[in-house]
Amino acid sequence: MSLPRPSLTIAVTGLNATDNPAPGVGVIRSLRAEPSFGGRVVGLAYDALDSGLYSREIGLDAGFLIPYPSQGVEALRERLRAVHARTPLDVIIPTLDSELPAFIALEPELRSWGVHMFLPTRDQLELRSKARLGELGERAGLEVPAQRVLSDAGDVYRLGAELPYPLVVKGVFYGAAVVHGPDEAAAAFHATVARWGLPVIAQRFHAGEEYDVVAVGDGRGGMAGAVPMKKLLLSDKGKGWAGVAVKDPHLLEAARRFFTATSWRGPCELEILKTGEGRYLLIEVNPRFPAWCFLAAGAGQNLPWAVTRLALGEQPAPLTDFKAGTLFVRISLDQIASIEDLQSLATAGELLRAREGP
Amino acid sequence: MTGKPTYQRPMLVRHQAGLMNKLSRVAGMRPLTEIDGVPVAALVERFGSPLFVFSERSIVSRHRELRDALSVRLPKARLAWSYKTNYLDAVCKVMHREGSLAEVVSEMELDKALRQVAGTEIIFNGPYKPEGALEKAFRAGARVHLDHFDELARAEAVARRLGLAPKVALRINMSLPGITPWSRFGFNLESGQALDAVRRLRAGGVLQLAGLHAHVGTFVQDVDAYRQEARKLSELANLLAREHGVMVEWIDLGGGFASNNTLHAQYLPGEQVTPSFAQYAEAIAEGLAALALPPGREPTIFLETGRALVDEAGSLVTTVHATKRLTDGRRALILDAGVNSLFTAFWYRHDVVPAQPFAGTPEPTILYGPLCMAIDVVRDQLLFPPLSPGDRIVVRNVGAYNVTQWMQFITDRPAVVLVSRTGEAALMRRRESVETLLAQEEVPAWLA
Amino acid sequence: MDTLQRLKDLAVSESGFVFDPHSGQTFSLNETGRAILEALKRGETVEQIVTDLRQGFEVEPGADLGRDVHEFLLLAREQGWPVPQVEAP
Ligand SMILES: Cc1ncc(COP(=O)(O)O)c(C=O)c1O
Numbered sequence: 001m002s003l004p005r006p007s008l009t010i011a012v013t014g015l016n017a018t019d020n021p022a023p024g025v026g027v028i029r030s031l032r033a034e035p036s037f038g039g040r041v042v043g044l045a046y047d048a049l050d051s052g053l054y055s056r057e058i059g060l061d062a063g064f065l066i067p068y069p070s071q072g073v074e075a076l077r078e079r080l081r082a083v084h085a086r087t088p089l090d091v092i093i094p095t096l097d098s099e100l101p102a103f104i105a106l107e108p109e110l111r112s113w114g115v116h117m118f119l120p121t122r123d124q125l126e127l128r129s130k131a132r133l134g135e136l137g138e139r140a141g142l143e144v145p146a147q148r149v150l151s152d153a154g155d156v157y158r159l160g161a162e163l164p165y166p167l168v169v170k171g172v173f174y175g176a177a178v179v180h181g182p183d184e185a186a187a188a189f190h191a192t193v194a195r196w197g198l199p200v201i202a203q204r205f206h207a208g209e210e211y212d213v214v215a216v217g218d219g220r221g222g223m224a225g226a227v228p229m230k231k232l233l234l235s236d237k238g239k240g241w242a243g244v245a246v247k248d249p250h251l252l253e254a255a256r257r258f259f260t261a262t263s264w265r266g267p268c269e270l271e272i273l274k275t276g277e278g279r280y281l282l283i284e285v286n287p288r289f290p291a292w293c294f295l296a297a298g299a300g301q302n303l304p305w306a307v308t309r310l311a312l313g314e315q316p317a318p319l320t321d322f323k324a325g326t327l328f329v330r331i332s333l334d335q336i337a338s339i340e341d342l343q344s345l346a347t348a349g350e351l352l353r354a355r356e357g358p
Numbered sequence: 359m360t361g362k363p364t365y366q367r368p369m370l371v372r373h374q375a376g377l378m379n380k381l382s383r384v385a386g387m388r389p390l391t392e393i394d395g396v397p398v399a400a401l402v403e404r405f406g407s408p409l410f411v412f413s414e415r416s417i418v419s420r421h422r423e424l425r426d427a428l429s430v431r432l433p434k435a436r437l438a439w440s441y442k443t444n445y446l447d448a449v450c451k452v453m454h455r456e457g458s459l460a461e462v463v464s465e466m467e468l469d470k471a472l473r474q475v476a477g478t479e480i481i482f483n484g485p486y487k488p489e490g491a492l493e494k495a496f497r498a499g500a501r502v503h504l505d506h507f508d509e510l511a512r513a514e515a516v517a518r519r520l521g522l523a524p525k526v527a528l529r530i531n532m533s534l535p536g537i538t539p540w541s542r543f544g545f546n547l548e549s550g551q552a553l554d555a556v557r558r559l560r561a562g563g564v565l566q567l568a569g570l571h572a573h574v575g576t577f578v579q580d581v582d583a584y585r586q587e588a589r590k591l592s593e594l595a596n597l598l599a600r601e602h603g604v605m606v607e608w609i610d611l612g613g614g615f616a617s618n619n620t621l622h623a624q625y626l627p628g629e630q631v632t633p634s635f636a637q638y639a640e641a642i643a644e645g646l647a648a649l650a651l652p653p654g655r656e657p658t659i660f661l662e663t664g665r666a667l668v669d670e671a672g673s674l675v676t677t678v679h680a681t682k683r684l685t686d687g688r689r690a691l692i693l694d695a696g697v698n699s700l701f702t703a704f705w706y707r708h709d710v711v712p713a714q715p716f717a718g719t720p721e722p723t724i725l726y727g728p729l730c731m732a733i734d735v736v737r738d739q740l741l742f743p744p745l746s747p748g749d750r751i752v753v754r755n756v757g758a759y760n761v762t763q764w765m766q767f768i769t770d771r772p773a774v775v776l777v778s779r780t781g782e783a784a785l786m787r788r789r790e791s792v793e794t795l796l797a798q799e800e801v802p803a804w805l806a
Numbered sequence: 807m808d809t810l811q812r813l814k815d816l817a818v819s820e821s822g823f824v825f826d827p828h829s830g831q832t833f834s835l836n837e838t839g840r841a842i843l844e845a846l847k848r849g850e851t852v853e854q855i856v857t858d859l860r861q862g863f864e865v866e867p868g869a870d871l872g873r874d875v876h877e878f879l880l881l882a883r884e885q886g887w888p889v890p891q892v893e894a895p
Contacts, residue, residue, distance in 0.1 A: 048373070069625075069626055069630075070625060070626060070627060071627075072627045072629055072630065073629060073630060098625060098626065101626060101630040101631065102626075102630055105630065131580070132582070134535075148535070149535060151537065151538045152538055155538070172625075173625065193623050196625050197621070197623045197624045197625040197626075198621070198623050198624065339825055339832075342832065343819055343821070343823040343825070343832075346373055346823060346832065346834060347819070347821035347822060347823045347834060348821060362862065362863055362864045363837055363862075363863055363864065364863065364864045364866075365838060365859065365863035365864060365865040365866065365869060365871075366836055366837070366838055367838065367874050368835075368836065368838040368839040368841075368842050368874055368875065368877075368878040369834075369835065369836040369838070369839050369878075370833060370834075370835055370839050370878060370881050370882055370885065371833060371834045371835075372831060372832075372833050372885055373831070373832045373833060373834065683877055683880075683881070687881065687884065718836065719834070719836045
């Protein structure tokens with residue numbers, strides 16, 4: 001039973017909805033779409049110009065800047081303490097890979113303040129790290145592409161026969177480039193290290209159709225919900241710009257196996273490739289909501305709301321149904337904002353909005 | 359009585375997309391005014407600047423943390439202090455007092471260790487062990503870990519000449535996923551070279567094979583590498599027992615645990631990424647579970663942990679000599695210590711904090727050393743509060759490899775002090791001077 | 807355009823946020839920086855600005871205000887502010 005929680009305050013990170021959008025705006029729109037939720041939503045942003053801060057539609061009650069993950073746990077703790085003092089929080093939903101280690105480290109302390117999260121453990125996070133895909137595949141009984149971890153650029157010249165070109169060169173957190181020879185691979189290696197550091201992964205490239213599954217693990221090996229999607233349109237950065245919910249039992253089974261093998265706690269996105277011969281390869285697991293997660297809510301599974309309830313210690317009934325054929329089509333629009341909002345964010349690091357109406 | 363605000367240097371920062379976050383580490387940055395209760399200012403007053411300061415409390419507590427993490431899982435584990443990490447006598451003394459053996463990789467280190475511990479408490483590694491060094495090691499009863507076939511032959515010749523049958527180990531290298539193999543040291547496992555070395559050693563009939571050694575790398579943040587290393591050495595030990603009648607007495611897993619520093623090529627700070635000693639120990643214990651030797655014949659497990667034990671204990675105190683504004687708008691500080699003293703600045707984005715309370719808006723700042731060389735950068739680009747000449751800065755986590763790899767280049771090396779657990783401070787190494795330099799020099803007679 | 811007028815167009819908030827309506831750039835000033843900009847708008851010279859700062863702030867002995875103001879003005883010029891040319895102190 002989900003009790004109406006009109007007074008709940010939920011904070012969400014990842015508000016930079018550019019043409020390579022962070023997931024925060026999708027998560028917030030999902031929360032706003034939940035009829036039993038009438039509470040407050042607080043945006044936690046990394047830059048005064050993070051676009052979600054200026055969205056009237058998602059109706060942030062407040063926005064706060066938080067320090068970059070590279071600033072360390074201590075800085076984040078102090079900032080969250082200050083935010084919590086201004087606007088007491090009940091739940092935080094972090095949505096970016098790079099901030100997870102810090103939020104995981106802070107989870108016990110935040111709980112003692114009365115702030116709840118539903119995140120994977122450090123071990124779970126480690127196990128799904130891109131560098132350990134092979135091991136994960138073995139444990140979950142899922143086929144994965146061959147890959148090798150590169151620790152210096154010279155490694156690309158020593159890749160054996162099991163990794164023929166073309167290859168995909170990937171960073172630990174983000175970024176992937178298809179390369180066709182060692183020189184190109186070395187260049188991609190350097191570009192990736194400069195941005196995301198070591199390690200870098202070289203993965204065998206397979207041709208096929210890519211599917212993505214947004215799903216939530218209940219932390220006990222079960223699946224709290226899952227919606228697979230096929231991208232219909234890509235942006236020039238290769239990000240999904242339109243997609244459709246699909247009902248392929250193999251995709252749901254892959255997610256279920258992942259949860260059984262890891263007891264995953266929290267949201268994730270599975271990237272799965274279906275080859276021409278009908279094999280399903282697990283390419284990657286992202287330990288957070290994807291930017292398109294609002295599609296799941298539209299198709300009948302409000303997964304951010306499920307995460308909120310799990311964070312609060314409830315045990316929502318698993319979401320099993322959704323409407324295949326539901327589409328998302330992204331749109332860019334220019335929002336009008338005032339220089340005062342920018343000023344407040346740039347100087348005070350916060351933006352408080354008076355609520356209109358009750 | 360005035361209610362006037364305190365004057366700060368005027369500041370002007372242009373907002374740039376992607377850089378509009380005034381919350382930085384500085385928000386949580388606190389000055390480090392004392393090291394184990396001793397004011398930094400008092401240390402500098404007494405010993406000068408720049409100054410390396412080591413905390414005995416930190417060395418001891420890290421050592422005990424690792425020892426405890428191991429001993430709950432592996433009753434026969436022992437640590438061997440990796441001398442190259444920091445071979446100041448006083449630091450080695452603390453390590454030995456805490457129960458560490460000595461791990462040395464040169465005759466110089468061997469000589470240094472022999473002054474501190476019994477020969478049987480020394481592990482002698484490395485690719486370069488001349489005859490004289492081998493003789494010294496064998497006479498003293500040290501554990502010699504052989505690196506290559508030529509060394510094997512040389513060690514046999516020396517032992518035969520001395521009439522000894524010393525127990526030795528073989529250094530093994532192996533391929534581990536995600537780790538660049540250090541294949542230049544030791545005998546390769548996968549190619550069968552390691553087993554060739556076993557056969558060769560046994561055929562020689564002089565040396566006794568009693569140990570296996572490997573060292574997978576340094577600053578290894580993936581605990582899984584240790585799980586696999588321990589498993590592979592265990593399987594090799596099983597094979598030796600089963601098929602070669604060799605029962606190893608020790609397995610040495612080398613060093614390489616990461617410290618809390620942050621590599622240049624690392625996005626998240628070390629504190630979020632570096633595994634704990636317990637996590638490393640757990641992985642090692644899991645790997646060693648593959649050992650299948652008869653009961654009572656469990657080998658001693660050695661670890662040669664270096665940087666992870668001593669990095670945190672060391673701080674470098676340095677003084678702001680000047681401030682500058684670069685043409686790109688960044689502020690630059692010129693410090694009295696540079697990469698000549700702080701070799702690790704080439705590897706790490708070091709954690710730096712002011713040593714006195716500070717005020718003012720942080721700005722993008724670059725920290726330069728005193729050398730007249732472009733490479734002399736202590737910290738590239740960080741948000742740092744405005745400091746003035748004479749202010750002090752503490753560079754943290756510099757206890758490993760600096761006080762051995764520092765260079766006598768352009769200027770002399772600073773003093774090193776130890777702060778005791780009761781807050782006493784004393785010199786471990788005097789500051790160098792031009793006399794230190796001249797003491798080694800000669801002028802050929804025809805120039806005199 | 808008249809320099810003084812352009813300076814006056816720089817909108818400064820209490821918190822030190824500056825919006826330059828000519829260039830569209832935004833900036834942050836600390837309290838002393840804000841005091842200098844206000845003084846510039848009043849058409850003050852470097853000497854007058856230094857005197858103002860001494861009167862308005864608790865200044866530690868040894869601070870070199872002339873140098874600080876000079877450095878600030880150079881920086882402001884680099885950012886395209888219509889700051890009068892100044893001689894090194
Ligand atoms: C054989 C051996 N043992 C131990 C160490 C110490 O390594 P660390 O300081 O990374 O723990 C090294 C360093 O390279 C080494 O070569």
